[in-house]
Amino acid sequence: MIVDIFNEIVSILSYVIPVMVALLIVSLGGLFSERSGVINIALEGIMVMGGFVGAMSMYLMLYIIGLPIQLAVFLAFIVGALVGAGFSFFHAFASVSMQSNQIISATALNLFATALGLFVARTFFGYRRINVDESYRFDVPFLSEIPILGDLLFKNAFLSTYIGIVLLIVVIVILYKTRFGLRLRSCGENPHAADSLGVDVGRMRYAGVMISGLLAGLGGVVFMIAFQNRFESDVRGFGFLALALLISGQWRPQRIFLISILFALMRVVASRGDSIMGLRALEVPTDFFRMLPYILTLVVLAFTSKHSRAPEAIGEPYDTGKR
Amino acid sequence: MKKVLIALLVFTMGFTLAACPEDEDVEIAMITDYGDIDDESFNQGTWEGIVEYAEEHGIEYGYYRPAEVSDAEYLASIDMAVEEGADIIITPGFLFEQAVWEAQYEYPDVKFVLLDGEPRETEESDPDVADNTVGVYYEEHESGFLAGYGAVREGLTDLGYMGGIAVPAVVDFGIGFIAGAYYAAAKEDAELNFPDDRYTFLGSFDPSDEYESQADGWYGGGTEVIFAAAGGAGTSIMSAAGANDAWMIGVDVDQSAESDTVLTSAMKDLAGSVQLILDEYYDDNFPGGETRHLGADQDGVGLPVEREDDIDPWRFETFTVEQYENIFDQIADGSVVVPDSYADLLDFIDENDLDAIDIEEDTVEP
Numbered sequence: 001m002i003v004d005i006f007n008e009i010v011s012i013l014s015y016v017i018p019v020m021v022a023l024l025i026v027s028l029g030g031l032f033s034e035r036s037g038v039i040n041i042a043l044e045g046i047m048v049m050g051g052f053v054g055a056m057s058m059y060l061m062l063y064i065i066g067l068p069i070q071l072a073v074f075l076a077f078i079v080g081a082l083v084g085a086g087f088s089f090f091h092a093f094a095s096v097s098m099q100s101n102q103i104i105s106a107t108a109l110n111l112f113a114t115a116l117g118l119f120v121a122r123t124f125f126g127y128r129r130i131n132v133d134e135s136y137r138f139d140v141p142f143l144s145e146i147p148i149l150g151d152l153l154f155k156n157a158f159l160s161t162y163i164g165i166v167l168l169i170v171v172i173v174i175l176y177k178t179r180f181g182l183r184l185r186s187c188g189e190n191p192h193a194a195d196s197l198g199v200d201v202g203r204m205r206y207a208g209v210m211i212s213g214l215l216a217g218l219g220g221v222v223f224m225i226a227f228q229n230r231f232e233s234d235v236r237g238f239g240f241l242a243l244a245l246l247i248s249g250q251w252r253p254q255r256i257f258l259i260s261i262l263f264a265l266m267r268v269v270a271s272r273g274d275s276i277m278g279l280r281a282l283e284v285p286t287d288f289f290r291m292l293p294y295i296l297t298l299v300v301l302a303f304t305s306k307h308s309r310a311p312e313a314i315g316e317p318y319d320t321g322k323r
Numbered sequence: 324m325k326k327v328l329i330a331l332l333v334f335t336m337g338f339t340l341a342a343c344p345e346d347e348d349v350e351i352a353m354i355t356d357y358g359d360i361d362d363e364s365f366n367q368g369t370w371e372g373i374v375e376y377a378e379e380h381g382i383e384y385g386y387y388r389p390a391e392v393s394d395a396e397y398l399a400s401i402d403m404a405v406e407e408g409a410d411i412i413i414t415p416g417f418l419f420e421q422a423v424w425e426a427q428y429e430y431p432d433v434k435f436v437l438l439d440g441e442p443r444e445t446e447e448s449d450p451d452v453a454d455n456t457v458g459v460y461y462e463e464h465e466s467g468f469l470a471g472y473g474a475v476r477e478g479l480t481d482l483g484y485m486g487g488i489a490v491p492a493v494v495d496f497g498i499g500f501i502a503g504a505y506y507a508a509a510k511e512d513a514e515l516n517f518p519d520d521r522y523t524f525l526g527s528f529d530p531s532d533e534y535e536s537q538a539d540g541w542y543g544g545g546t547e548v549i550f551a552a553a554g555g556a557g558t559s560i561m562s563a564a565g566a567n568d569a570w571m572i573g574v575d576v577d578q579s580a581e582s583d584t585v586l587t588s589a590m591k592d593l594a595g596s597v598q599l600i601l602d603e604y605y606d607d608n609f610p611g612g613e614t615r616h617l618g619a620d621q622d623g624v625g626l627p628v629e630r631e632d633d634i635d636p637w638r639f640e641t642f643t644v645e646q647y648e649n650i651f652d653q654i655a656d657g658s659v660v661v662p663d664s665y666a667d668l669l670d671f672i673d674e675n676d677l678d679a680i681d682i683e684e685d686t687v688e689p
Contacts (some may be wrong), residue, residue, distance in 0.1 A: 101477070104340075229530065274520050274537075275540025
């Protein structure tokens with residue numbers, strides 16, 4: 001009995017963790033941009049772009065060069081991240097240098113990414129998808145031998161899981177323990193004060209947006225690998241979901257982490273509620289489980305939005321003339 | 324910055340120009356149904372059949388994608404195809420029934436091939452196939468039957484079914500699958516576990532971690548094989564089957580090369596049947612006015628027994644090719660009549676004195 005329950009938990013976790021990690025990485029991306037004062041609803045488009053170029057490079061590395069899978073995955077992560085950073089440059093240029101409306105320029109990126117992905121995939125591959133269908137899960141050597149913990153965390157895992165955890169720690173350290181983090185946050189709260197103390201607001205915001213592109217592009221590759229095994233010219237609204245997480249996580253990395261666990265858990269319960277031990281015996285209609293994540297989102301937002309702590313200067317182009 | 328922008332502009336323009344076909348003339352035209360030519364299902368199967376044939380014979384071909392699913396838009400696409408010189412127009416999907424009915428009289432010199440349906444004036448009226456039109460039906464239920472029969476004869480008794488979207492073809496695959504499974508269970512004297520909550524339509528033909536997780540839950544709960552009549556979503560089921568050392572059954576085409584978890588595939592010969600009709604057309608032998616029912620008797624459906632490369636698609640160990648050919652022949656000569664609706668399924672269970680099924684009508688025909 002205990003063994004059964006343990007196995008059930010292991011197999012549920014093996015789906016919860018990849019979803020959690022993908023959401024977490026992209027949300028943390030959004031965090032950088034928004035804490036610097038630039039709204040970034042282009043996360044979706046940047047993910048598509050990262051996933052798209054990531055998938056192309058995966059295709060190249062796996063089937064033309066013939067690299068081992070995990071190495072190819074790792075390199076694709078880097079490629080996707082760099083592409084994401086490059087692509088988000090346009091958003092930074094429009095919203096920081098040109099002081100344009102941040103929603104509009106981000107929307108443009110969203111529209112452009114999907115269309116370009118579709119178009120290039122069709123041109124080179126004949127179809128709207130790039131197939132890199134491999135099994136990307138692996139057992140971590142040595143660590144997977146540890147009883148219980150090994151089964152829970154190191155068996156049947158994606159490489160992205162560990163990268164995501166490391167990133168979370170790095171992000172917390174950068175934001176709260178470094179000078180750069182403090183300056184970045186101050187640009188999102190009170191850019192004029194920051195400016196008066198000699199912080200280059202424009203540069204900080206460029207950095208915020210492009211780091212967010214870096215993470216969202218990486219997230220796009222993670223999504224492509226862990227969710228569909230191929231590039232599909234879209235990421236199913238995951239970028240927007242990450243944005244919602246960022247807001248319900250109150251722009252704080254620790255809370256974003258907790259909420260991403262909750263969301264991922266709900267998503268898995270929604271899709272396999274009809275199988276989870278005990279729940280199946282209740283004979284609740286499966287539609288009920290499918291509704292759960294959405295109901296939960298509403299509830300969480302209703303409770304958290306009351307104390308919403310958005311960065312003070314978010315969404316406003318920095319204009320030195322205005323005080 | 325300016326330079327970057329200009330470079331980008333040139334880059335995109337290069338693509339645009341490269342994508343323009345040099346010659347607008349088409350001879351063979353396909354109009355896509357709901358979905359696109361790369362839906363890994365109906366449209367793609369048809370399209371690949373056309374491409375292969377046309378490339379081989381050096382014929383101009385093209386496809387048209389209606390702006391929306393409506394008779395008016397379908398007709399507009401047909402008009403456009405005819406204007407650009409199409410001689411033969413292939414329309415996959417029963418949704419085209421009314422549009423083709425109108426078009427076949429409007430353009431008597433153009434040939435129409437309607438897959439999965441026959442031209443009708445209204446949804447309820449009797450089929451009316453003009454001399455310049457062919458209707459083609461595939462007996463998906465026979466294909467599903469063979470898959471279900473094989474799985475249970477193999478000794479698998481915990482079954483599941485995941486359809487993509489509940490369109491007629493997908494629904495029929497499932498009904499046949501149930502019938503075949505219970506028919507085999509009686510032969511093997513086995514008791515099946517195929518409950519109502521292990522029979523579902525996913526709502527899409529695309530892969531997703533959600534379907535993988537759902538299938539993983541089913542396998543974890545004891546399901547031994549899942550029949551995935553779900554196009555591209557099948558790859559998600561394959562991943563789950565791989566993680567659980569379990570089986571899945573593919574659909575439409577032989578999917579054995581995609582994964583070791585594919586026990587077999589419930590095939591229907593879309594590409595082959597389209598190519599046959601194209602061949603007949605170019606031999607001045609167009610079977611106008613005919614409606615074809617491609618089932619076991621015409622080799623239009625079946626399970627894969629061998630293939631051209633060195634992969635063995637026959638992954639059954641107990642169920643033999645001989646047994647397969649035996650049941651296939653019985654379907655082909657009509658001694659086993661496979662049901663294609665829930666009502667017929669119940670009759671089939673009754674007549675053959677099989678165990679009662681646990682799956683309800685709403686589940687099978689939503």
